[in-house]
Amino acid sequence: xxxxxxxxxxxxxxxxxxxxxxxxQDQPLDRYGIEDRLNxxxxxxxxxxxxxxxxxxxxxxxxxxxxxxxxxxxxxAYRQCRERTDIATRYRSFLANVDSETADFDxxxxxxxxxxxxxxxxPYAPRHRMLELRQSASWIRAVMPVIEKRSIEQLxxxxxxxxxxxxxxxxxxxxxxxxxxHPEYDESFRAATAADSVKNFVYPGPITTLYAVTDDIxxxxxxxxxxxxxxxxxxxxxxxxxxxxxxxxxxxxxxxxEAYRQ
Numbered sequence: 001x002x003x004x005x006x007x008x009x010x011x012x013x014x015x016x017x018x019x020x021x022x023x024x025q026d027q028p029l030d031r032y033g034i035e036d037r038l039n040x041x042x043x044x045x046x047x048x049x050x051x052x053x054x055x056x057x058x059x060x061x062x063x064x065x066x067x068x069x070x071x072x073x074x075x076x077a078y079r080q081c082r083e084r085t086d087i088a089t090r091y092r093s094f095l096a097n098v099d100s101e102t103a104d105f106d107x108x109x110x111x112x113x114x115x116x117x118x119x120x121x122x123p124y125a126p127r128h129r130m131l132e133l134r135q136s137a138s139w140i141r142a143v144m145p146v147i148e149k150r151s152i153e154q155l156x157x158x159x160x161x162x163x164x165x166x167x168x169x170x171x172x173x174x175x176x177x178x179x180x181x182h183p184e185y186d187e188s189f190r191a192a193t194a195a196d197s198v199k200n201f202v203y204p205g206p207i208t209t210l211y212a213v214t215d216d217i218x219x220x221x222x223x224x225x226x227x228x229x230x231x232x233x234x235x236x237x238x239x240x241x242x243x244x245x246x247x248x249x250x251x252x253x254x255x256x257x258e259a260y261r262q
Contacts, residue, residue: 009055009128010078015040015048020067020075028064084108093117094230097222102209113234118227126221126231127151130212137214143170143226143250145207145223147179152188157194170201170250176260193257201254211246218243229262 010017015038022037023029029037035045049065052058057071067075085186087107088095095103131154134140158165181184193200210221210228218240219233224260234240 007078007081010074013048015044016052016057017186018054019045019048020071021079023058023067024072024075024079028061029067030064034065034111074181086113091115091232092213094220094222094232097224097229098209098220103220106238109236110129110232110234110240111236113232113236113239116231116233120222121226129231129233130210130219130221130228133212133214133217133219137217138164139166140212141168141244141247142210142212143203143207143247144210144212145172145175146226146228147171147175148192149185149188151184152170152192153247155192155198156188159192159198165197167197168199168201168247168251170203170207170247170254172203172207173260174203174206176202176257200257202257202260203250203254207250211243213243213247213251215229216240 010020018038019034022034031042031045031049034049035042038045040048049058049060052071053060055066057074058065058070059068077081078138084107087110091107091110091113095107116126122128127148127150134151134154135158155167179189192198208223210219210223210231211223212219216235217233219231219235220243221231222229
């Protein structure tokens with residue numbers, strides 16, 4: 001008997017994958033129970049069960065059908081693949097605009113995360129959401145590829161109001177040079193960075209992805225043509241830990257602003 005390849009064989013039939021996933025969740029099941037769960041004809045279920053048995057995915061016993069060890073391994077792999085693909089599709093607006101090296105975390109970390117995407121109706125939605133996250137946070141760490149005047153003004157206002165705030169930010173060198181060349185930016189930036197609660201670092205290389213931690217929330221942002229396009233945010237502790245490590249890496253390789261100015 002010739003055996004077909006595992007995943008490829010299953011993908012040729014929705015009913016095959018459905019039977020394996022049903023048995024993965026609840027076994028043994030007899031043919032009638034499987035018919036009810038699949039809402040398929042007796043003929044179809046009989047054929048699928050025969051095929052899966054012949055290929056070694058399932059075995060029939062006196063009390064019904066069970067997965068073999070081979071079937072259990074393939075069913076688990078298929079389920080995980082489908083779950084990860086579903087997550088990737090849901091957050092495609094972010095994931096499709098960042099390199100794999102800059103977002104190499106487990107995609108399961110994004111499950112139930114909130115996604116804000118720039119649209120024709122609201123092209124500044126990711127910027128506005130990031131401002132909202134920072135407005136009420138007392139602990140903020142970030143690696144920022146771009147920074148706008150409104151963001152600087154928000155920080156300046158919070159510093160002047162003596163908010164309970166700790167703020168650490170890493171920006172690329174070319175962004176810092178741009179800020180210096182625009183007096184309307186530089187004045188606000190200097191006022192904000194003069195506070196003891198604010199620590200700024202200048203990264204010598206390019207920064208393409210936003211990484212931020214605002215209190216218990218981790219956030220990541222993707223840009224398109226230099227403009228913020230998608231923002232993902234989540235309280236997932238594993239994602240927050242991953243983002244924190246990424247910020248630490250950038251900060252370790254960056255130069256404190258005071259030293260960079262000299």
